[in-house]
Amino acid sequence: EPHTHRRVMARSLRPLHLLLVLLLCVLGCSHAGPGKAVCRVVRLTADCSHLSLEEVPADLPANITALDVSHNRLRKLPPVVLGRYPQLQLLQAGYNSIQALEADLCRMLPLLRKLRVQHNVIHLLKEANLVHCSGLTELNLASNRLKLLGDPFLPLKSLVSLDVSANGLSSARLGTQPQMGGLRELSLSGNKMSTLQKDDFSCLCNSSVQVLRLGSLPLKNLEPGCLKPLEGLRELVLDGTKLGPNLTDQLCQELKxxxxxxxxxxxxxxxxxxxxxxxxxxxxxxxxxxxxxxxxxxxxxxxxxxxxxxxxxxxxxxxxxxxxxxxxxxxxxxxxxxxxxxxxxxxxxxxxxxxxxxxxxxxxxxxxxxxxxxxxxxxxxxxxxxxxxxxxxxxxxxxLKIVTNESFASLSNSPLRTLNLTETGITRLADGAFASLGNLSTLLLGYNFISQNLSGSEFRGLSRIQKIHLSFNNQKIRLTSWSFQHVPTLRTLMLRRALTGTLDLKPSPFQPLQELSVLDLSNNNIANINSDLLSGLHNLRVLYLQHNNLARIWKSANPGGPLLFLRGLENLTVLELDYNGFDEIPAAGLQGLRKLQELSLGGNMLDFLREGIFSDMVSLRSLNLQKNLITSVQKSVFQPALANLSVLHMERNPFDCTCDSILWFAEWLNGTDASVPQRDSYVCNTPSAYFNKTISQFEPLSCRDTTPFQALYVFTSTTVLIVMATALVFHFQGWRIQFYWSVLVSRTLGFREVDRGEERFQYDAYVIHAQKDRRWVERHLLSLEDKQLRFCLEDRDFVPGRTRLECIVDMMRQSRKIVFVVTETLLNDPWCTQYKAHHAIQQVIEESRDSVVLVFLEDVPDHRLVRALLLRRGMLRSRCLLNWPPQRERRPAFQQSLWVALGSSNRIQ
CATH class of the missing domain: 3.80.10.10 (Ribonuclease Inhibitor)
Known part of the structure; x- marks a missing residue:
């Protein structure tokens, strides 16, 4: 049982052991971390905050003028280390564990003007700590645990701002003799002062304190004359100090x-x-x-x-x-x-x-x-x-559900310029609702529940109006052609998520607004407009049309062609068309926008952009094409848009990281000074070698020097294709080509090759075949005798009365060629193989004639020919080796080849 108990205890302590090891690793990593931390130095300012430093860095540039070591683990500010930065003017060391200000700190930093050591644990503070700090203008000692000894601030003759709030001080008395003659701002908030005594600020009688903060103090009493030394006081802050009516009355008397x-x-x-x-x-x-x-x-x-x-x-x-x-x-x-x-x-x-x-x-x-x-x-x-x-x-x-002409009648004599009625529950605007406000320039009606057709009479009397805000009215406002006829001075019109119905109106509702410079029609699900919607708005600078359904109007298949609704907006500087479902932009869709500086087309379905669509955008500074389907960034398309760009958003597109598609863009990204946020989101989709990798990982060198190999590639590709095509043609139609070639040669040169002494032959060919193949011979060979060929057949041409052996020998000598009709049956016939074949080969050898022709009716291996007929295919010329085609259309070619073989010379080449 004791052993069992020990095992159980050991198992229960394992998680604790693991936790302890993990904690030690974390502490070790944290301890090692500061050595690896790197301060950021920008324009003579070193930022070393939030790095868990335990010591002030000693390897910073010597000429820095500002140093931030706040939010670390510092326990002191060593003058020896800080002395390496003699030009330091600002030192921020708040939120550490600093216990004291060393006397030589300001001596080593003679140019120090601002010292901020709030939220530390500084306790005792005496004059010796600040004796060399006469040049300080700002000292922040808030949220420490100060105990002032003597006159610690007496040397601070140039001090302008002093903050000793939240230090547990029980008295506002900072010294016993006049000091800090240049002090302008003093904060004593969050201390434990319950009484402001008459002489608490006597040490500041020669100063010009203008701002005094006494917030969150447990004040119970104000002695008469307690604020009298502060004759120049202009601002007094007591936020959070529970004065009550009586102490407030007393305070006002002190300020008399x-x-x-x-x-x-x-x-x-x-x-x-x-x-x-x-x-x-x-x-x-x-x-x-x-x-x-x-x-x-x-x-x-x-x-x-x-x-x-x-x-x-x-x-x-x-x-x-x-x-x-x-x-x-x-x-x-x-x-x-x-x-x-x-x-x-x-x-x-x-x-x-x-x-x-x-x-x-x-x-x-x-x-x-x-x-x-x-x-x-x-x-x-x-x-x-x-x-x-x-x-x-x-x-x-x-x-105020319905605004009528009486709602603000009490303001008829007021020069009201701005009226904010945002989210006031308005459901309807009556005719002449604001007629009494003739001086109004800004009318804010957003986030209401207005549901009506705007006839135009609602804004009658607003002769000086410049801005109307109707956004976020639950898309229940319907425009008419006369909605804004009484407000021609309007410069800003905000209708985001406010409209319902169509904007395919003639004349356009915005036609009277010749001075309009900002128009927001976003988030309205607008699908139907006409090309004259924005006609005449020559002063329009900003146009918001995002989150609508305008994809159809720019399609090539749109009835009547794409709508060029941006034509004539030559002064436009900001255009937002995000999330409209666009999958194409017509060539002239963005023409004429020479002053455009910001263009946003994010969240659409653009995959192909025509050349020239950005050609007029010479002033473009910001381009947003994120979340589209763009695969290729071609120089011919994007160079005009990216030439002067300051900010580019093209992340989250399925880029095709090939040389043709992305090379120019990758080089532009590597060399541009423009801001390109979220570069990690520029991810390749194809090819597979770059899948899910960023464009920055694309290797441009793989695209270099490819021009010399293009001609080689074309040549080799063409050669391979020609060879393949030729092989296919010869494989399927080679017999036909050979047939026509044979016919051509035969007709040109004749069928027979003339040999001397061949007049002695009575037959063109002696045919050796198996008895089983007799029918084939009679059907396919004897038909050639009609074309001046004569075959010798045993059954037909042997002389009666003579022995078979004598006839075979004699007939072979009287024949120019010896034809073997090769089948398995022939090879298995002992009479043919043991006598006829031997005698034919012997005669050929004796007379030195090349007169054997093999006609294969079946596919017979070469070793079978050697064993049965003592012949190999390689011993004969190719024209003397014929295969019987099973296809009927190829048989004329076979007959032509047989005719050529029988007519060929018997002389050995």
Whole structure:
């Protein structure tokens, strides 16, 4: 049992052992990593961040002026190493584990101006640490654990910005004597200060601090005069410091008579504003106050009247239930009011904006009411805003389903230039809906639910309009030929994912828009247009037509031919035609676009591009042809487009990586200065040798010096083809050629070759055959006797009364040729093989005659001939070796060959 227990324990500890080994490997790799890490040096700036460094690199260029070693594992900043870079002006060493600033650091870096060591573990800081840092202008010590000893910042006479936030400091006192005379910005946020004492900033009495950040402090008390030393203070930030109404009132009293210009009180628990809350600011020239995120639900009437110089007031993300006219009384100089998400929300009731609520704001130019829910608009909601130029109601809910001519009648006396009604639930625009807004230049109606035929009367009265945004209206808007007849000044028209129906209208809906420069018709599934859709838009600069269904209009098979709908757009600079299903571009489809700088045809089905389609694009800077079916990038097609290109996107195409298809493009990619993102996505599809490899792996040298071999290739290919053709002809029709050649020779020279002494022969041939082959002889040989040939046959020509042996010998001597009809039966006949054949061969030898002719009715091996007839095929001339053809059409040729063989000379050559 103990042994069993040990085995179980060992098995259970194996995963732990593996984990430990893996951890050691990781630590080892991490430790070894910094030695292999490489810093990036660009324009005298060395970036060594995020490299897990444990020491400052000592091998960087000596003339660098900026060094970033943040986000590493440094424990110190050794002056000896950093002294190798004497021209250093910026040192970033944040997010490390640095424990102290060594005294010689600034002495070794006499030109250092900015030192950032935030998020470290620096603890004790005394004057000796910074004694040589008089030239510093910025010091960031945020998020350390500082403990200040004496006057550590006394030597920093040139310091402009100091950040000691989030250090656990319990007091704002940074020294005991005046110092940092040039300080402009001080951050003390995120510390543990509960009280601002009267003399906390006394050491800065000679400085000109303009920005003071005291955010996220646990302040409980402000001693009178605590901010008095900061006479030049212009911006005070207390975001996240829980002041409450009382401490806010006290703070404003401390700022009384100061030079304060901007005050940020975001998230300070200022749930309500009393009459006296901002009284202390009455004697200031404050211009901006931020009261956002305070869950403010009420504001006493007239409580803002003390802020008469205020120009910007932000109260976003609060909980006001009602906006009254008295709320904004006294804000005579206010230019911008931000009430984004400032009204309370409830399922049972809506916040109310009273009539004339904004009437005191006669200088207001910008009003932000976006992401707000309120009861609705009335005829007097915005009355009194006689200077309003920008109104933002986007993403708000206020029951505006149908926009009528009364919806914004309260703005009839306002010089409104921009109206943002994005995502406000609009379903319909009534006739003359914006007639009271004659100065409007920008109308944003995107992300609504408008569903209607635009007759044109909806925009009546917009005599100065320049931009209309109707995008993302669920594709329920139908255009007519008169939709924009009342807005001839329009320059930008956005209709992305907004239209339904056809654009094959005459006249075109866009014909009145002679000043149009930007047109967005993308994502509308447009399929039917005509060639005059964009006619007359000579000022058009940007055209978006991506994500439609325009493939048919550029097809050669389109009835009437391809539609050249881009003709006349000579000033076009941006054209996007992505995802339209294009599989071809007509030769004149992109002609005349000499000023085009950006062309996008991605996501289509283009596989072949005609020469000359890019010939007019002399200004092209960006070309997008990604996700098509392009296999070949020919110089004759693409050179005009790529000549001046800055950005190219052609990834994700099935490239054919052969010399003819891709050589020029591969060389262009290797030598271009243009930006070509995602080069790893330029992948070869064919041939198999380069399948799934990038174009950068294509070897151009394989295409070099191929010209001398082209002629050889053509010659050898032609020769092989001729030889093959000749072989095939001779194989299937050789007998016919031989037949005609034999006939020609015979007719020209005669059938017989004249030999002296041949007049003694009575027969042309003595025929030796088996008895079984007699019928063949009578049928196919005797028929030749009609053509002046005479054969000697045993059964017919032997003399009666004489012995058979005597007749055989005598008849052979009287015959010019001896013909063997060779079959297996003949070879097995002992009479033929043992006597006739022997006697025939003996006679040939004795008389030195070449007179044997073999006619093969069957395929007989050569060794059988030797054994039976004592003959080999090689002993006879080829004309004397005949094969009986089974095909009927070849038999005349056989007879001609037999005639030639029987007529040939018997003389041995």
């Amino acid at each position: 008579g100061s030079a304060i210009d901007r005050l940020s009180l975001r998230d300070v628990h200022l749930t309500s504003v009393l009459h006296t809350t901002f009284m202390g600011l009455a004697d200031t020239n404050i211009t901006a106050v931020d009261l956002s995120r305070n869950e403010m639900s009420s504001m006493a009437n007239g409580s803002l009247r003390w802020l008469r110089t205020l120009k910007l007031l932000s109260m976003e993300e609060n909980n006001f239930r009602q906006l009254t006219r008295e709320m904004f009384v006294g804000l005579d100089s206010l230019r911008s009011l931000v009430l984004r998400n400032a009204l309370a929300k409830s399922r049972s009731w809506y916040a109310v904006i009273e009539d004339y609520a904004f009437s005191p704001l006669r200088c207001l130019e910008s009003l932000f009411l976006d992401r707000t829910t309120f009861r609705g608009l009335t005829a007097q909601t915005f009355s009194g805003l006689v200077s309003l130029q920008y109104l933002n109601l986007s993403w708000s809910k206020f029951d």
